[in-house]
Amino acid sequence: MNSTLFHTPVLAETAIDWLVTETEGKYLDGTVGGGGHLERLLKRLGPAASVMGLDRDPQAIAAAGERIGDDGRLRLKQGLFGELVHHAAGEGMLPLDGILLDLGVSSRQLDDPARGFTYREDAPLDMRMGPESGTTAAELLARCSEEELERIFRDGGEVRDAGRIARAVIRARRSAPLERSVELRRLVEELTPPKHLTKVLSQLFQALRIEVNDELGQLETVLTTSVDGLRPGGRLVVIAYHSLEDRRVKQFFRDEARGCTCPPDFPVCACGAVPRLRVLTRRVVKASQEEISVNPRARSARLRVAERAVTESVEGKRE
Numbered sequence: 001m002n003s004t005l006f007h008t009p010v011l012a013e014t015a016i017d018w019l020v021t022e023t024e025g026k027y028l029d030g031t032v033g034g035g036g037h038l039e040r041l042l043k044r045l046g047p048a049a050s051v052m053g054l055d056r057d058p059q060a061i062a063a064a065g066e067r068i069g070d071d072g073r074l075r076l077k078q079g080l081f082g083e084l085v086h087h088a089a090g091e092g093m094l095p096l097d098g099i100l101l102d103l104g105v106s107s108r109q110l111d112d113p114a115r116g117f118t119y120r121e122d123a124p125l126d127m128r129m130g131p132e133s134g135t136t137a138a139e140l141l142a143r144c145s146e147e148e149l150e151r152i153f154r155d156g157g158e159v160r161d162a163g164r165i166a167r168a169v170i171r172a173r174r175s176a177p178l179e180r181s182v183e184l185r186r187l188v189e190e191l192t193p194p195k196h197l198t199k200v201l202s203q204l205f206q207a208l209r210i211e212v213n214d215e216l217g218q219l220e221t222v223l224t225t226s227v228d229g230l231r232p233g234g235r236l237v238v239i240a241y242h243s244l245e246d247r248r249v250k251q252f253f254r255d256e257a258r259g260c261t262c263p264p265d266f267p268v269c270a271c272g273a274v275p276r277l278r279v280l281t282r283r284v285v286k287a288s289q290e291e292i293s294v295n296p297r298a299r300s301a302r303l304r305v306a307e308r309a310v311t312e313s314v315e316g317k318r319e
């Protein structure tokens with residue numbers, strides 16, 4: 001495998017500019033992919049720095065290892081970013097100076113027909129990013145109720161006609177299970193006007209992928225746990241490609257930067273909560289037209305950065 005073709009990193013230099021505050025510090029890349037961001041991060045850091053790279057996909061870890069080669073500062077590990085504090089603690093890397101999350105799938109995962117992420121090729125409807133994601137997309141289509149399927153299609157993909165497609169899946173599986181991407185594609189073709197077909201198919205496949213890999217659950221876990229893994233002033237850099245994920249990151253940063261949760265009409269604060277984060281990107285950061293023209297995937301990228309508030313104690317207790 002040519003690992004340099006694994007994935008073209010999005011907002012690569014920008015993300016590293018935001019991430020690095022201490023060139024001899026400790027950093028964690030929670031979504032190694034093909035190692036594009038990781039390689040740039042290592043170039044930016046000094047000889048005493050240490051870096052951990054995590055990815056749930058063992059193929060990604062192998063590709064990144066091949067790309068980067070021997071580097072004593074780097075530990076690569078297969079694992080979930082929802083458990084990144086645990087992984088970093090195991091390597092004695094806490095507190096961290098920065099955490100990078102470049103969410104979603106890599107181009108390599110999408111383009112590998114054997115993994116079933118794409119409607120463009122015929123393949124088993126698998127869509128698992130790593131060995132720990134138990135249920136395949138075919139299994140979801142076989143066992144979810146109509147209401148569950150509609151919710152999956154609507155929430156994960158904002159799919160037009162989520163209800164109609166869910167009903168059609170239930171009807172179709174009475175005669176034969178939907179096991180291959182081409183079978184799902186045909187079902188959607190029968191329900192969708194040609195001008196909307198590509199959009200509906202990509203939204204539907206994205207929705208299934210998000211559900212199979214519990215991507216929203218993983219995001220929720222990493223947001224709520226990772227702040228405690230940062231030193232005061234340490235940074236969390238998140239690149240999202242899906243509006244639902246970006247909205248959640250924005251909301252989380254906003255809530256954690258506010259601190260006090262008392263109703264606005266309380267004369268004095270009764271909850272005692274202080275801000276845990278300081279938001280550094282007042283406006284979301286997007287890719288330039290120049291980058292989008294060479295890497296169309298960059299079009300939907302939204303980068304946000306927050307740092308752990310320095311008023312907090314290192315143990316994570318609110319003062």
Ligand SMILES: C[S@@+](CC[C@H](N)C(=O)[O-])C[C@H]1O[C@@H](n2cnc3c(N)ncnc32)[C@H](O)[C@@H]1O
Binds near residue numbers: 102104105129
């Ligand atoms: C957009 S790609 C990252 C690309 C990478 N930044 C690069 O420069 O090549 C997203 C990666 O995150 C991984 N991933 C997605 N969810 C994950 C999770 N919960 N835990 C760990 N890795 C995850 C995917 O397997 C994929 O390799």
